[in-house]
Amino acid sequence: METTLETLELPVDGERLAATVLSPARRIPGVLFVHGWGGSQRHDLRRAREIAGLGCVCLTFDLRGHERTAALHETANREQNLADLLAAYDWLAARPDVDAESIAVIGISYGGYLAAILSTMRPVRWLALRSAALYPDEHWDLPKRELHRRSDLVAYRLQRIDPEANRALRACARFAGDALVVAAENDAVVPRPVTESFVTALGRGARSLTLRVVPDADHALTGKASQQAYTTHLVAWLTEMVVGARRDEAKARVVEHIGREKAGLSS
Amino acid sequence: METTLETLELPVDGERLAATVLSPARRIPGVLFVHGWGGSQRHDLRRAREIAGLGCVCLTFDLRGHERTAALHETANREQNLADLLAAYDWLAARPDVDAESIAVIGISYGGYLAAILSTMRPVRWLALRSAALYPDEHWDLPKRELHRRSDLVAYRLQRIDPEANRALRACARFAGDALVVAAENDAVVPRPVTESFVTALGRGARSLTLRVVPDADHALTGKASQQAYTTHLVAWLTEMVVGARRDEAKARVVEHIGREKAGLSS
Numbered sequence: 001m002e003t004t005l006e007t008l009e010l011p012v013d014g015e016r017l018a019a020t021v022l023s024p025a026r027r028i029p030g031v032l033f034v035h036g037w038g039g040s041q042r043h044d045l046r047r048a049r050e051i052a053g054l055g056c057v058c059l060t061f062d063l064r065g066h067e068r069t070a071a072l073h074e075t076a077n078r079e080q081n082l083a084d085l086l087a088a089y090d091w092l093a094a095r096p097d098v099d100a101e102s103i104a105v106i107g108i109s110y111g112g113y114l115a116a117i118l119s120t121m122r123p124v125r126w127l128a129l130r131s132a133a134l135y136p137d138e139h140w141d142l143p144k145r146e147l148h149r150r151s152d153l154v155a156y157r158l159q160r161i162d163p164e165a166n167r168a169l170r171a172c173a174r175f176a177g178d179a180l181v182v183a184a185e186n187d188a189v190v191p192r193p194v195t196e197s198f199v200t201a202l203g204r205g206a207r208s209l210t211l212r213v214v215p216d217a218d219h220a221l222t223g224k225a226s227q228q229a230y231t232t233h234l235v236a237w238l239t240e241m242v243v244g245a246r247r248d249e250a251k252a253r254v255v256e257h258i259g260r261e262k263a264g265l266s267s
Numbered sequence: 268m269e270t271t272l273e274t275l276e277l278p279v280d281g282e283r284l285a286a287t288v289l290s291p292a293r294r295i296p297g298v299l300f301v302h303g304w305g306g307s308q309r310h311d312l313r314r315a316r317e318i319a320g321l322g323c324v325c326l327t328f329d330l331r332g333h334e335r336t337a338a339l340h341e342t343a344n345r346e347q348n349l350a351d352l353l354a355a356y357d358w359l360a361a362r363p364d365v366d367a368e369s370i371a372v373i374g375i376s377y378g379g380y381l382a383a384i385l386s387t388m389r390p391v392r393w394l395a396l397r398s399a400a401l402y403p404d405e406h407w408d409l410p411k412r413e414l415h416r417r418s419d420l421v422a423y424r425l426q427r428i429d430p431e432a433n434r435a436l437r438a439c440a441r442f443a444g445d446a447l448v449v450a451a452e453n454d455a456v457v458p459r460p461v462t463e464s465f466v467t468a469l470g471r472g473a474r475s476l477t478l479r480v481v482p483d484a485d486h487a488l489t490g491k492a493s494q495q496a497y498t499t500h501l502v503a504w505l506t507e508m509v510v511g512a513r514r515d516e517a518k519a520r521v522v523e524h525i526g527r528e529k530a531g532l533s534s
Contacts, residue, residue, distance in 0.1 A: 003319060010328055012354040013347065018335050019328035019355060020308055022319045023364070028291070041287055042525075049521040052270060052289045053514030055322035061277055061286035068285050080280065087279040088286060097290070243506070247320030254316040258309075 002026075003249035005257050022253065024246050027099035029056045029125075030092040031238070034085055034111030036131075037144060040067050046227075047106070050235050054242045056104070059092045063111070065144070075143050078114070078135070085114050089122050101125065102245065104238060109133045109190065109219070110144070116168040116198075119175050126241050128180040128234060131190045131219055132198055133157075137167050160193050163201035172201035178208040180237045182230055184217035210237055269293075270516035272524050289520065291513050294366035296323045296392075297359040298505070301352055301378030303398075304411060307334050313494075314373070317502050321509045323371070326359045330378070332411070342410050345381070345402070352381050356389050368392065369512065371505060376400045376457065376486070377411070383435040383465075386442050393508050395447040395501060398457050398486055399465055400424075404434050424461050430468035439468035445475040447504045449497055451484035477504055 002025045009016040031051055033044035041060035048058035062068065064084050065076030093100040104126035107115030112132025119127055136151050147153070163173040172179070179202045183195040195211075202209050212233040217226035269292045276283040298318055300311035308327035315325035329335065331351050332343030360367040371393035374382030379399025386394055403418050414420070430440040439446070446469045450462040462478075469476050479500040484493035 008358075010351070010354050010358055012331070012351050015331055015336055015339070017328050017331060017351055017354070018308065019326060019358075020312060020315075021359075022312075022315050022325040022327075024295070024319055024322050024324070026364070028322070041285065045287060045289075045521050045524075048287075048289050049517040050514055052291055052517035053510040053512075055291050055295070055513060057291070058289040058517075059286060060289075061284050064279070064282055064284060069282055072282070084277070084279050084284055087277050087284070091275075091277055091286070092288075097293070239506075239510070243320040245320075246322060247317055250316040250319035250325075254312050257312075 003246065003253050005250075005253035007257075020257070022250055024250070025099060027097055027102075029054075029102040029104060029242050029245075030095065030098040030100075031056045031058045031104045031106065032085075032089055032092055033058065033060045034088075034105065034107040034115050035060075035063060035066070036109030036111050036133075037063075038066075039108065039111070043108075044106075047231060047234060050231060051238055054239060056238075056242060057092065057095060057098050059088060061088045074145055077141050077143050079141055081110075081144065082114055082117060085118050086121065089118060093122070102242075104128065104241070106130070106234065107132065113168045116171045116175075118171075119177075120171045124175070125177045126180075126238065127175060127177060128182070128237065129198060130182040130230060130234075131184055131187055131221075132168070132181070132194070133190050134161060134166055134168060134194050134197065157191055157194050160200070161197040163197070163204060166197070169197055169201040172198055172206075173204040175202060176205050176207060178210075178241055179206045180210045180212070180234070182233055183211070183213045184219055184221060184226070185213050185215050186217060187219045189219035270513065270520050272517075272520035274524075287524070289517055291517070292366060294364055294369075296321075296369040296371060296509050296512075297362065297365040297367075298323045298325045298371045298373065299352075299356055299359050300325065300327045301355075301372065301374040301382050302327075302330060302333070303376030303378050303400075304330075305333075306375065306378070310375075311373075314498060314501060317498060318505055321506060323505075323509060324359065324362060324365050326355060328355045341412055344408050344410050346408055348377075348411070349381055349384060352385050353388065356385060360389070369509075371395065371508070373397070373501065374399060380435045383438045383442075385438075386444075387438045391442070392444045393447075393505065394442060394444060395449070395504065396465060397449040397497060397501075398451055398454055398488075399435070399448070399461070400457050401428060401433060401435060401461050401464065424458055427460050427467070428464040430464070430471060433464070436464055436468040439465055439473075440471040442469060443472050443474060445477075445508055446473045447477045447479070447501065449500055450478070450480050451486055451488060451493070452480050452482050453484060454486045456486035
């Protein structure tokens with residue numbers, strides 16, 4: 001972002017009044033949503049419409065193997081879905097109205113896993129992981145559906161995994177931006193040790209880390225109360241991030257301005 | 268504001284993924300600050316730097332008779348200061364990045380009085396009055412300083428004034444936007460009846476009215492706690508207004524989009 005402060009003179013009745021204008025950056029943050037396996041962009045739109053209120057460009061999309069490309073459901077793999085996510089990211093970051101240095105990625109379950117990995121390949125300033133899943137690094141190119149047959153994912157997800165022992169966790173351990181982790185209290189698909197592994201990894205280098213647990217909630221956040229709790233946590237966090245970043249920039253410009261004025265007065 | 272929702276296709280590996288982009292309006296709200304008699308834009312800059320975080324263009328300026336034009340302190344009158352305010356408003360509204368239909372005016376004391384009157388002369392969507400003062404309509408062209416000698420302002424401000432009996436209150440009674448009134452609990456300059464008169468007048472037609480009283484505070488909001496309380500109320504209110512307006516627009520676009528999709532599916 002590049003907030004600006006300019007001084008000017010307002011002419012009125014032959015007088016010139018001193019004035020100051022503080023403008024936010026012309027380019028605004030971009031927010032990219034990544035749905036979970038079996039989901040679709042439709043669900044993300046509910047959150048996007050809340051977040052658009054912050055003055056961000058929001059992009060939702062359907063991962064390969066879903067909706068229009070449902071025919072690929074049995075064959076789509078992680079490499080392909082990561083390519084999907086990269087294509088969506090690159091489209092968003094290339095928009096002339098988007099600040100490519102201020103991109104948030106919000107992923108759910110499998111989408112959270114992919115979002116974490118994306119952060120090593122593209123600049124991600126804000127990373128939100130809701131019920132993010134973990135998969136062993138092996139069989140990277142196998143169809144995603146096949147992974148559940150080849151690996152004992154249930155057993156894998158009951159262990160705490162070392163940050164260096166998993167691609168998504170390695171990405172989190174190297175992530176230097178701000179992170180939000182939202183977990184469902186009674187998540188049978190992504191049990192608590194997975195959340196703990198993400199928190200441990202993000203704790204290594206994140207500028208900030210916010211963990212919120214939705215009580216009495218399952219993996220799908222079934223029920224209006226759980227959905228609303230997630231939305232509330234997500235919007236509050238992103239408000240703090242986006243509004244806070246703009247406010248910090250504006251404060252810096254005002255402090256510089258007052259410093260220059262004082263220097264001018266004393267010289 | 269004009270939030271937009273567009274659907275697009277993301278090409279990746281020969282597939283075309285469905286995507287949706289939700290963008291806020293290109294033009295953003297403008298926020299105009301009007302200081303009180305004896306004040307200056309310097310004080311408003313503290314608030315402006317907080318509010319710039321919402322993604323608004325903020326304009327502060329020195330009223331005639333202050334700072335660089337202090338030589339006019341004894342002669343400046345309401346007509347002139349209203350002309351100053353109009354000049355500042357018109358400069359802000361004419362900026363290509365400002366949405367002239369989404370302008371907030373934030374006035375303190377005499378500046379609040381002028382801001383109320385401005386709302387009958389220019390579109391004001393959001394009006395914030397902090398310790399707004401009242402003056403009798405008579406002697407409009409007298410120097411502002413002279414008013415205090417000619418009128419018994421102390422007695423005038425201890426009465427509840429009918430909305431039709433004062434120019435600023437008539438303006439408030441006709442104001443159809445959202446209003447914030449912030450009063451200091453122990454304000455000896457603008458005592459409670461003045462605040463009551465503003466509240467009564469705004470209650471006639473405002474879309475929303477928010478009254479907040481800063482406890483143990485004097486007219487100048489002396490002390491960090493009182494200043495901070497005012498900033499908190501102002502930022503919270505303007506966040507609700509600006510973010511809420513953008514969110515409502517985004518919601519409307521998403522609801523239309525889903526309606527069109529459903530109509531498409533059933534046709």
